């Protein structure tokens with residue numbers, strides 16, 4: 261956890277130092293109170309005392325108590341500020357780190373766990389800082405100071421206090437030992453609850469359509485119940501602590517008075533007043549000692565959980581992304597839009613089998629290269645290697661004759677547009693979604709934006725909307741149809757004016773007519789861009805300059821539509837399953 265605190269700024273450390281000084285002042289003020297008590301008790305017991313003296317002592321006592329209160333408020337404000345700063349910085353660092361992760365690291369942690377770590381786990385540590393700054397430093401100072409005040413006064417009273425403290429430590433130690441293992445489980449269960457909730461919300465349509473509410477509900481309830489039970493277990497243990505502490509404090513008071521009564525009974529008349537006053541003072545200080553232990557206990561309750569959270573946060577922060585940036589922002593040559601695979605093989609992290617095996621091909625500037633093959637044959641995986649969403653396990657992926665590993669990721673992605681299999685839109689306006697991201701050449705102009713929408717065959721529905729390009733897009737683009745979403749995400753790719761387009765089965769939701777119109781417009785408007793197209797439909801790819809046929813991660817044929825029809829069995833099978841002989845002739 262200390263590692264996490266290292267990131268606090270100098271200003272935060274300075275504030276923490278100020279709060280330390282204030283805490284010392286507060287403890288000093290708090291420990292003045294029993295002295296006034298003693299003074300007042302003495303005055304009350306002594307014959308001939310003046311009322312004005314009692315008022316003076318009482319007034320000072322109130323002033324000191326008020327000053328202590330004021331100091332406590334300032335300390336609390338400082339603690340809140342430091343802890344809020346800590347949270348904001350940690351969340352930002354986590355966010356930046358996650359941004360640098362490749363899909364491999366995201367998969368390793370899981371999306372829901374990354375969300376819990378950025379929110380819930382940070383809050384756990386934040387709460388510890390707030391409490392810790394106020395109490396963790398104060399309690400030992402107060403405890404030690406109070407002990408020195410009562411040390412040597414009377415061994416019977418000291419022994420009673422020691423017994424109370426030892427008893428408390430035993431009870432708390434047992435409670436912490438029982439509860440700590442559960443804290444780790446609690447955070448993991450929070451991850452799972454988060455995952456199930458996300459699944460329920462994102463899959464709502466399917467859940468409803470299949471009347472699977474009960475099934476999902478049960479899934480949710482199972483995790484929820486497990487989390488509740490674990491929470492209850494730790495809470496029950498911790499809830500025993502408070503009454504035990506109360507009981508110990510009251511028991512200690514009783515013991516001190518009981519011992520006091522015995523001592524007073526034994527003492528001579530003159531000593532009685534001093535003993536009585538000592539007893540009052542001792543019991544006040546003894547309460548301070550027990551109170552400081554109680555404060556420490558509160559912290560000890562929080563430390564194990566915060567520690568688990570801190571470890572989970574550090575795990576993310578200390579993970580080195582597997583995809584490391586190269587140094588080149590552009591290729592040191594005049595090539596544009598060239599993509600080449602040289603004996604590339606790939607297997608997913610933690611997987612045994614290769615999903616791409618010894619793939620080699622070349623796409624030159626302006627060419628359209630299409631990939632077709634049965635589902636699961638590795639087409640999407642293959643094109644994901646070009647923008648380095650994954651790293652080739654063996655072989656080389658070259659863009660403009662430079663290995664993709666040698667580019668900075670930003671430089672590499674500046675020259676390409678990737679359209680994923682599932683259209684992804686972001687909440688905001690249509691135009692924000694199209695003029696999205698950066699390409700290293702400044703913002704997308706209004707003209708490029710409109711042209712892109714036209715090329716993507718999206719103008720018909722965009723311009724019909726009451727707010728046109730300013731129309732609202734809901735999160736995930738849920739207020740658009742599948743085909744509309746695909747066209748908008750294709751428009752976003754076109755607006756970037758890239759050297760290379762990667763379409764990962766991005767035409768699948770379009771009707772044949774729109775599919776054809778879009779491809780024709782793309783060929784006309786972006787003739788110089790290289791297009792890598794993954795598709796299931798022969799119609800989408802039959803005009804491609806080169807078609808690569810994939811089967812079980814290997815290339816089993818390449819050529820034009822006509823060449824493959826004549827020579828490639830796998831291609832012919834796919835083609836005949838989709839089009840009639842007349843259409844293919």
Ligand SMILES: Nc1ncnc2c1ncn2[C@@H]1O[C@H](COP(=O)(O)OP(=O)(O)OP(=O)(O)O)[C@@H](O)[C@H]1O
Pocket residue numbers: 608611615633634635636637638639640641642765
């Ligand atoms: N993130 C992943 N982790 C592990 N294995 C994966 C992952 N994504 C895909 N695979 C596996 O890799 C293989 C190739 O998948 P890929 O998505 O590249 O095929 P595809 O040809 O694009 O299929 P489709 O046409 O159905 O989209 C499949 O066997 C799949 O199970």
